[in-house]
Amino acid sequence: MKCGKRLIAGVFAAVLSLGLTACSSVKFEPTETSIFIQKDRKVVSAEIESFDNSAYADSPRYKEDELKAFVEDAVITYNSENGGAAKAYVEEKGEELPVAVESLTVADNTATLLLDFASADDYLLFNGTADAAPVKDLIIGTVQDGVNSGLDFSGMVNADGTAADLDKLTSSSKYSLVSVTGSTVMKVEGKVVYMSAGVTLKDEHTVVTTDDTSYIIFK
Known part of the structure; x- marks a missing residue:
């Protein structure tokens, strides 16, 4: 099956949702895709x-x-x-x-x-990662992985929207980092600490990303 069935973004584009209760204090109980x-x-x-x-x-x-x-x-x-x-x-x-x-x-x-x-x-x-897919790219790692890969964190903001201290951000090496390309509602299993400018914070665990590549850092 080439690039999967593109179930969520394409062939099955108009479908579905659910709620997940993971072994975590952060519960995933979505009311939207x-x-x-x-x-x-x-x-x-x-x-x-x-x-x-x-x-x-x-x-x-x-x-x-x-x-x-x-x-x-x-x-x-x-x-x-x-x-x-x-x-x-x-x-x-x-x-x-x-x-x-x-x-x-x-x-x-x-x-x-x-x-x-x-x-x-x-x-x-x-x-699938075609134009119809809401998410074109998704990478999950740590801030240290991002630093090692030479990611440019300039322009990042704190969760409250104020400019982030890049030295402090890059020193948070064990924090989780998500790089996502495409507009989506994303919940993370932790508290959002930093995010790319333009990303909207819905609550301390949930963001709405833009069509461009966005970085989300959470702890």
Whole structure:
């Protein structure tokens, strides 16, 4: 399957969301399409789409069994082609798949999907990075990784919007760093400390990025 099925951004563009209760004090319970970045560098995608299955509606129509079959097939194919077991769900404690379905429901005129990705690379490959994809690039690491890679942190701001002290920022070597290209709602498993200018802070864990490349640093 070339570049995955582009399930979230393309073919399945109008779908879904969900809520994740991870082993963390930061809970992912989205009310809109978004992604969740965990400290272990895993990614959870959430999509929410309203619809009307009435006979005269022009909006997309969804049946849970059809969506479930489509999603499971896409996940199984991706896992098989990317070194994982041919499964759509985690079946054993401690088992890790490149992509796993956490939840998929269709109820109350809302389609809801949660996908768990083992890495940022799996998220990108599965969803594709074409123009239709909201996220074109996603890298998760530490501030030290960014410093070692020569990233330019000039113009970064504190969470309150004031100019960041670059010496202090770069010395926070163990803080988590996310580099994302594309406009998306992103929640992180920690408190946002620094971010690129232009990024909007929704709450201490959640930001809205721009179409350009943005850096988010959290602890």
